[in-house]
Amino acid sequence: MILDKVNSPQDLKGLPLSELNTLADEMRELIIKKVNTTGGHMGPNLGILETTIAMHYVFNSPEDKFVFDVSHQCYPHKILTGRKDGFTNPENYLKYTGYTAPEETVHDLFKVGHTSTSISLACGVAKARDLKGEKHNVIALIGDGSLTGGEALEGLNNASVLGSNLIILVNDNDMSIAENHGGIYGNLSLLRDTKGKAENNFFTSMGFEYHYVEEGNNIEKVIETLQKVKDTDHPVVVHLNTIKGHGLAVAEANKEAFHWIMPGALDEKAPAPFEENYNNITTDFILKKAAEDKTVVAITPATPGAYGFTKDFRDKLGSQYVDVGIAEEHAVAFASGLAKQGAKPILAIMSSFVQRTYDQLSQDLALNNSPIAMLVYWGGLSGADATHLGSFDMSLISNIPNITYLAPTSKEEYLAMLEWSLNQTERPVAIRVPFVPLTSTGIPDTTDYSKINKFKVEARGEKIAILGLGNFAGKAREVKEALAKHGINATLINPCFISGIDEELLESLKSNHELVITLEDGCLEGGFGEKVARFYGSSTMKVLNFGGKKEFTDRVPLNELYERYHLTTELILRDVEKALTEVVKA
């Protein structure tokens, strides 16, 4: 294997082109096998393989600085920078993160996983170089799909006037995670059709010198152009026409499905049996409502697959579905505009990405009290990597005035909340789509959610009241059962509302309760429990808040997090016992 002699980027330098091509084949095979075993990003890594080899051949990392965008295309880079054991040895398949990680190597500058950041970060790296009087190349690698994010566009506007070396590689595979959306793509298409010769050029209009590489999966051609721009004294864009999933026929043919795959996607398997889950009851709900009311419109800022918004679903909705591409800020303002003119927008967004649009939630949406339904997916503690945590959405959304943020605990509650959010015209409503297996009560929920901040008492008891929010309703029931074994008939409450508290109910608990415990599936800081703690601050009621800590966790298994945060029934009971003892002492 050629790869045997490549242990650092330096080892590439002496290799003839034929061996570089063989190396690419070897690396492709490793990536396909690894990703098919562990799951992960397939298409992006195969598409950028040859360019990565060319980058390390032409430039000298770590003296020259590579900044990856999203970094879900960094596997070839990982293999070439001392981490090939994570790909050659199945036992090490999970040794390295799926993203760039400075703790793994000096060749990774930043920990990233959200899109559209590379150009701005690279501008900072380049400016630092200039201030220090150093000389080296700064190279940002960004995909065409990530170009439409506000940060990337702000970055482009500033990068072009930086006045010194900065090389932006645009990895154009004519795809985002799903298809691309927006006017920029018309221009990229024109540039590809004219082999980069069109006079009207988005990049040159922004002030960049521009180079086009027709065959972005041809190592020799990429090397040729990178050698031309190396050591440039001004900002340059290199537009690379690449093929997503290159070299794996099924991935080339099914670009969206093979962007990110589950383990075993390449193996022949029977299709998974149909199972009701929160994704498909949502899409069923939307299809039904859209058919009844032509002003219902579903919006995604890319990543439709994460919500089960399949190609079929999108096609059925037709003009009642808008994917705005990677553009969360636009998505929220767009939804607000729709709502203000009487349409009924349903905006789907991931917990981890909702933080890309705080100001629009506050100013465009909440300040204008526009009645939209925003569905927040994947919110909750998880074993995800540090860049895709769902722990912070509650603190973010629920402290913005005017937004009502709901936490359903069952299928029936979720559907009732969806229905209400779509029919009401008073306020923006966000719903935290349950991030736990679907549970059904079998009884339609007839709650009137326009009674804002009205909690539900599931069982009346005394001494201890348990508030189990959203995903943690089940955990709250377990705690109640465990307390029953200790002779305590606890009150069980389903708050339903994340963004406010039921002061009347909380006040009434004072008469026959000593302790209130709150359980929430997210970061405690700024969250739900603290609002309860503040309410009881001036009284003798004790309060224990259970939830996550303010920290970036990185692929820590959920069970370990539950131990760490005292979120097991056993540890909760231990803390309760301690607090009650203190009450007795007092």
Place this chain on the structure above:
Amino acid sequence: MILDKVNSPQDLKGLPLSELNTLADEMRELIIKKVNTTGGHMGPNLGILETTIAMHYVFNSPEDKFVFDVSHQCYPHKILTGRKDGFTNPENYLKYTGYTAPEETVHDLFKVGHTSTSISLACGVAKARDLKGEKHNVIALIGDGSLTGGEALEGLNNASVLGSNLIILVNDNDMSIAENHGGIYGNLSLLRDTKGKAENNFFTSMGFEYHYVEEGNNIEKVIETLQKVKDTDHPVVVHLNTIKGHGLAVAEANKEAFHWIMPGALDEKAPAPFEENYNNITTDFILKKAAEDKTVVAITPATPGAYGFTKDFRDKLGSQYVDVGIAEEHAVAFASGLAKQGAKPILAIMSSFVQRTYDQLSQDLALNNSPIAMLVYWGGLSGADATHLGSFDMSLISNIPNITYLAPTSKEEYLAMLEWSLNQTERPVAIRVPFVPLTSTGIPDTTDYSKINKFKVEARGEKIAILGLGNFAGKAREVKEALAKHGINATLINPCFISGIDEELLESLKSNHELVITLEDGCLEGGFGEKVARFYGSSTMKVLNFGGKKEFTDRVPLNELYERYHLTTELILRDVEKALTEVVKA
């Protein structure tokens, strides 16, 4: 006066051009007099006067929908839409907000005050029209300065593929609040130079039909072009070359100074005597540090004037100052990139605008632990309009992991925190620049702020402990003095840290205190006090949190807010008395 017969946009329709021009003169005079009396946005409103008349002449508001960007250029629109009494009658000068406000008239669609939102909002308005099968024009008005904000660029990318009527008026006066920054401006300049004829055109590259108006302050010429694009069935950009401050010589000559003026700016006055304030001690500090260390670099996302970063200051810093234009997301990522490569960025930002960059604070900055100093200005409760409140930054910043957010209470503390934040290399540090008159202890502060979350005990007492955060340190002292008159020797604590609590100190208070009160200058929800309430939840310590409510207040005088939130010494004492009585009862 022509204006006498113009009470609604309809009244413009019959007027001959000569009368429209006279009307413009009359309106200009009113705006100049009003703004010079009350203070406010001068240049933007004078620059857009003629275009506004043309807009209302050609289109039919409110059937046709106008969406203003930032809306600090909406005074002429206000005059023409039934609100001229706010300009003709000095007694009504404060009757209307300085921004668009749907509660004032059906001609205003949105409440806005942050930039770069109009295109996305207008896309929503247009899409709602299409879903409902209606026909009317949707017109977004945006200034060249606002074009570089991520939301505007995301909006442009989506607007061009909307597939139906949308007219974007680009009001190009070749200025942001200060000068423009970025590659887009090179293209705008080329378009002006070529009278819109250049082949390489940012807007057409994005997919728009493009029209250029050479004389954007010529009513006739603007009308001519607007009539051409009216009722278009696809997205169109009209690029208007206008003059900021048009018709007022001193404003035309001093565009930055006359963007927003203080009352009486046009009257001859002696210059204000030099007075030490937090702005000028900051600029002095930065100049000194930049001279000592060439890697120190000050960054602003536009609005340098708000921090006292004058032209002279900026010129002195030279390449050690970067205004990235309206691009808060880029600013934070850029600073992170700089810091990671060993430079020392100082990023200045307004409290109200920090919310435009949450994801970058979290992912680009905090997750990477990049050591920057971020100065947050204008944070605190205020009588500002609803779009410029400084109440939410504490909840936003302090619940992101890894960022240390500091609240200085005096000149000496502020300087010591600045010094520390710039010298340390461990973490991102944010400092809430005091939003109160400067106070000086006269004693240099030698605190070691690397002892994270270490509160300062200013005076040891018993029974009650008062935590007075940042701006409210003075208020805390007043409460202590008032309690002394009631025979209570309260403990006085200056927390210094917003983003965490001193658990050891709080624990120690339990031995001889019954009540802890917290005072913070911002929204309580998600803020500092709730962290203290949570800490004491399981103990017998009482906690009272004082601060703002989660609400958008709109030009409510500060004293009224203090009454509403119980932030006067008298009301605080009353609540304290009540809480202590409850303790006795318990």
